[in-house]
Amino acid sequence: MVDRQRKLSERDSAERNRLLIDSIVDYAIYLVDADGMIATWNTGAALFKGYAAEEAIGRHFSIFYTEEDRARGMPARALETARSEGRFEAEGWRVRKDGSRFWTHVVIDPVFEHGEVIGFAKITRDVSARKAADKALYESEQRFQRLVQGVRDYAIYMLDPVGNVTNWNSGAETIKGYKAGEVLGRHFSMFYTPEDRAAGAPKAALARALEHGKFEGEAIRVRKDGQSFWAHVLIDPIRDEGGRLLGFAKVTRDITEKRRAQDEIERTREALAQAQKMEAIGRLTGGVAHDFNNLLTVIRSSAEFLQRADLAPRWGKYVEAIASASERAALLTSQLLAFARRQPLRPETFNAVARLEGLGQIIAASAGSSVQVRQSYEARELWVSADPGQFDTAIINMVVNARDAMPEGGGITIRAGRADGVPAVRGHAAAPGEFVAISLADTGTGMSIETLAQIFEPFFTTKPINRGTGLGLSQVYGFAKQSRGEVAVESREGEGSTFTLFLPRTSAGPVEAVRPEPEELVEPMRILLVEDNIEVGxxxxxxxxxxGHAVTRVCDAQSALSALEAATGAFDLVFTDVVMPGTSGVDMAREVRERWPSLGIILTSGYSHVLADGAHGFPLLSKPYTLDSLLRALRKAR
Incomplete structure (x- = not known):
C-alpha cells in the first residue's frame, strides 16, 4: 500500500513538473539525449522557435543553429563543453522555423544517471530586444565618442572624483598639446599656472562645481610647450542615479584671440574717449587762449608805446612791469595754443642733433647742478621739419619735468635716432613712416598709471603750489601732434620715466632763414580794419x-566788403581778424584778392586753423602782436 502511494506521488510530481515547464513561455526548456536529439519540448520553445512538439522531438537540436555555426561545429562543441566542464553558457544567433534569426542566451547542463551523462537540459531565452537595445546603446556611444573626438575647438574630457584625467579628446590634444597617453591618470592641475596652483585654484574650482552644480570662468592656462593662453573653463559634476559622485565633465576653450579682440576694442574705446576728452579740452583751452590774446594785444602793445614815450623814471618801472607780465602771459597763452594745436607754427628743416647740442648750456642750466645730463646720438645728421622755436621749448619743458621728478638729484639721458614708424601709444594704433625719435630718460620717482593718464592735460600737475603751471607737457603734446608727430611715455613708480618725441624725418638740407628787415616806419596807408572784438579794434x-595811417574800422566780413564796394580805390590795405562771426577772415581775404587784386591784405589771429605765415597766401600776424611785428607785417603787405 505504501509502495503504491509512493509511486503515485512520484507520478504526480513528474506531472506537476511537466505542467510547470509547459506553462513557461519566456524560456525554451527541453531535453536532448546524449547524441543531441530532442526528447522533450515546452510551450516556450514552440512559441519563439516556431516548431510544434511533433515537429521538433526526434530531430537534432542543431536545426536551430545558423549554417555558419553548424559548419564550424558549434552544436557538438556546446555539448562537449557541457559534458566536460559541467555547463555551457553563451549567446549567439539562432534560427526559427520560418528562417528568421534571433539572438539567444543559451544554458546547457548535463543530465546524469548512475554517474553517466544520459542527455542534456537545454534552456534558451530570446534576448533579441536586449541585444537590439545593447546594439543601439553601443552605436549611440560610438556616435557620441566620434562626436566628442571630432570636436577640435574644445577640449572635452572627464576627471575622476579627485581630479585625475580619465579620458581625452582630440580638441584637448590640439589646445593643450598633450596626447592622451601623456595625461590620463594625471591631475588636471597640470594645466594651471604655478601661481594658480599655489593659490589652490584647481581644488577651489572642483569645490565650487560641487557646491553650485557648475563652475565657469576665464583664466590663464598653460600648454605642454609652456606657452600660456586664455581659456574659458566649464566644470560639471557627474553623478549616478543614486547621487553618488562619479567625477567631473570638463570643457575648455581657447579664447586667446577673443580676449585680444576684446582688449583691442577696449583700447580703441579708451583711445576714442581720451581723444574726445583731449579734443574737448583743446577747444576750451584754445578759446580761452584766443580771448586772452585779444586782451594781451591791447596790454602788450600799449606798454610798448609807453616805453617809447619820455616818461618819468618813477612811471617807467611800472610800464616795464606791465610789459614783462604781458610777455609771461603771452608765453602761457602760446603753450595753451600749442596744446590745442592752434599755435601758428613756422616750420623749418633743421638737424635735430645740432639743435640739441646748441641747447646744451640751456639744458644744463634748466636741469640744475644736482642733475647730470648725458647726450647720445645714433647719427650726426637727423633732419626734421618742424618749428625750431617750439622744438626748443618742448625739449626744455621735458628737461624741467624730469628735473622736478628728481628732487634729490639724478641723471637725464637724451638720445636721438631714426625710428621706422610710431608705436601704439595711449590706445592709438601704430603709425607707419620715417621719424626721428628724441628720448629723454630720467632716474626720478616715476609715475602711477593714474598720473600717466593725465600728464598732458593743461594745468594738471603733481608739483607743489607755485612750482609749475601744468602747461609744460601740454606744450610738448600739442607741438608733437601739430607737427604730425607723437609723444610717448614709459614710466613706473620708483623707476623713472622716459619721454620720446617723434618728429617726421626728412632728407632735405637746411633752409636758409629769412632775416627780418631793419625796423622802420611804413609810409602812411589807408587801412580797412576788420575786428569783431571792441577793445582790440x-x-x-x-x-x-x-x-600815421588812416583807419576805417568794421566788425565783420560783410561790412568790409560793402565798404570796399562803396568806396572803390579808397583803401590800400585790409587788416582783418581770422575768427569772426559769419564769413571768416580767410574767406573774405580770398574774395578781396579776387575782386581787388591790388589791395594789400594782412591776417591776424590768436586762435586759428591758419598754421603758418603764408599758409593761405596771406601774411599772418599772431596775437598778441608787438609794435615791431606789426611793422614787419605792414612792410610785407605793401
Missing part, C-alpha cells in the same frame, strides 16, 4: 593812427 585803430 579800438586799440588797433589807435595804434595804427599813431603810426
Amino acid at each position: 579800438q586799440f588797433a585803430t589807435g595804434m595804427l593812427e599813431e603810426m
Whole structure:
C-alpha cells in the first residue's frame, strides 16, 4: 500500500513538473539525449522557435543553429563543453522555423544517471530586444565618442572624483598639446599656472562645481610647450542615479584671440574717449587762449608805446612791469595754443642733433647742478621739419619735468635716432613712416598709471603750489601732434620715466632763414580794419593812427566788403581778424584778392586753423602782436 502511494506521488510530481515547464513561455526548456536529439519540448520553445512538439522531438537540436555555426561545429562543441566542464553558457544567433534569426542566451547542463551523462537540459531565452537595445546603446556611444573626438575647438574630457584625467579628446590634444597617453591618470592641475596652483585654484574650482552644480570662468592656462593662453573653463559634476559622485565633465576653450579682440576694442574705446576728452579740452583751452590774446594785444602793445614815450623814471618801472607780465602771459597763452594745436607754427628743416647740442648750456642750466645730463646720438645728421622755436621749448619743458621728478638729484639721458614708424601709444594704433625719435630718460620717482593718464592735460600737475603751471607737457603734446608727430611715455613708480618725441624725418638740407628787415616806419596807408572784438579794434585803430595811417574800422566780413564796394580805390590795405562771426577772415581775404587784386591784405589771429605765415597766401600776424611785428607785417603787405 505504501509502495503504491509512493509511486503515485512520484507520478504526480513528474506531472506537476511537466505542467510547470509547459506553462513557461519566456524560456525554451527541453531535453536532448546524449547524441543531441530532442526528447522533450515546452510551450516556450514552440512559441519563439516556431516548431510544434511533433515537429521538433526526434530531430537534432542543431536545426536551430545558423549554417555558419553548424559548419564550424558549434552544436557538438556546446555539448562537449557541457559534458566536460559541467555547463555551457553563451549567446549567439539562432534560427526559427520560418528562417528568421534571433539572438539567444543559451544554458546547457548535463543530465546524469548512475554517474553517466544520459542527455542534456537545454534552456534558451530570446534576448533579441536586449541585444537590439545593447546594439543601439553601443552605436549611440560610438556616435557620441566620434562626436566628442571630432570636436577640435574644445577640449572635452572627464576627471575622476579627485581630479585625475580619465579620458581625452582630440580638441584637448590640439589646445593643450598633450596626447592622451601623456595625461590620463594625471591631475588636471597640470594645466594651471604655478601661481594658480599655489593659490589652490584647481581644488577651489572642483569645490565650487560641487557646491553650485557648475563652475565657469576665464583664466590663464598653460600648454605642454609652456606657452600660456586664455581659456574659458566649464566644470560639471557627474553623478549616478543614486547621487553618488562619479567625477567631473570638463570643457575648455581657447579664447586667446577673443580676449585680444576684446582688449583691442577696449583700447580703441579708451583711445576714442581720451581723444574726445583731449579734443574737448583743446577747444576750451584754445578759446580761452584766443580771448586772452585779444586782451594781451591791447596790454602788450600799449606798454610798448609807453616805453617809447619820455616818461618819468618813477612811471617807467611800472610800464616795464606791465610789459614783462604781458610777455609771461603771452608765453602761457602760446603753450595753451600749442596744446590745442592752434599755435601758428613756422616750420623749418633743421638737424635735430645740432639743435640739441646748441641747447646744451640751456639744458644744463634748466636741469640744475644736482642733475647730470648725458647726450647720445645714433647719427650726426637727423633732419626734421618742424618749428625750431617750439622744438626748443618742448625739449626744455621735458628737461624741467624730469628735473622736478628728481628732487634729490639724478641723471637725464637724451638720445636721438631714426625710428621706422610710431608705436601704439595711449590706445592709438601704430603709425607707419620715417621719424626721428628724441628720448629723454630720467632716474626720478616715476609715475602711477593714474598720473600717466593725465600728464598732458593743461594745468594738471603733481608739483607743489607755485612750482609749475601744468602747461609744460601740454606744450610738448600739442607741438608733437601739430607737427604730425607723437609723444610717448614709459614710466613706473620708483623707476623713472622716459619721454620720446617723434618728429617726421626728412632728407632735405637746411633752409636758409629769412632775416627780418631793419625796423622802420611804413609810409602812411589807408587801412580797412576788420575786428569783431571792441577793445582790440579800438586799440588797433589807435595804434595804427599813431603810426600815421588812416583807419576805417568794421566788425565783420560783410561790412568790409560793402565798404570796399562803396568806396572803390579808397583803401590800400585790409587788416582783418581770422575768427569772426559769419564769413571768416580767410574767406573774405580770398574774395578781396579776387575782386581787388591790388589791395594789400594782412591776417591776424590768436586762435586759428591758419598754421603758418603764408599758409593761405596771406601774411599772418599772431596775437598778441608787438609794435615791431606789426611793422614787419605792414612792410610785407605793401
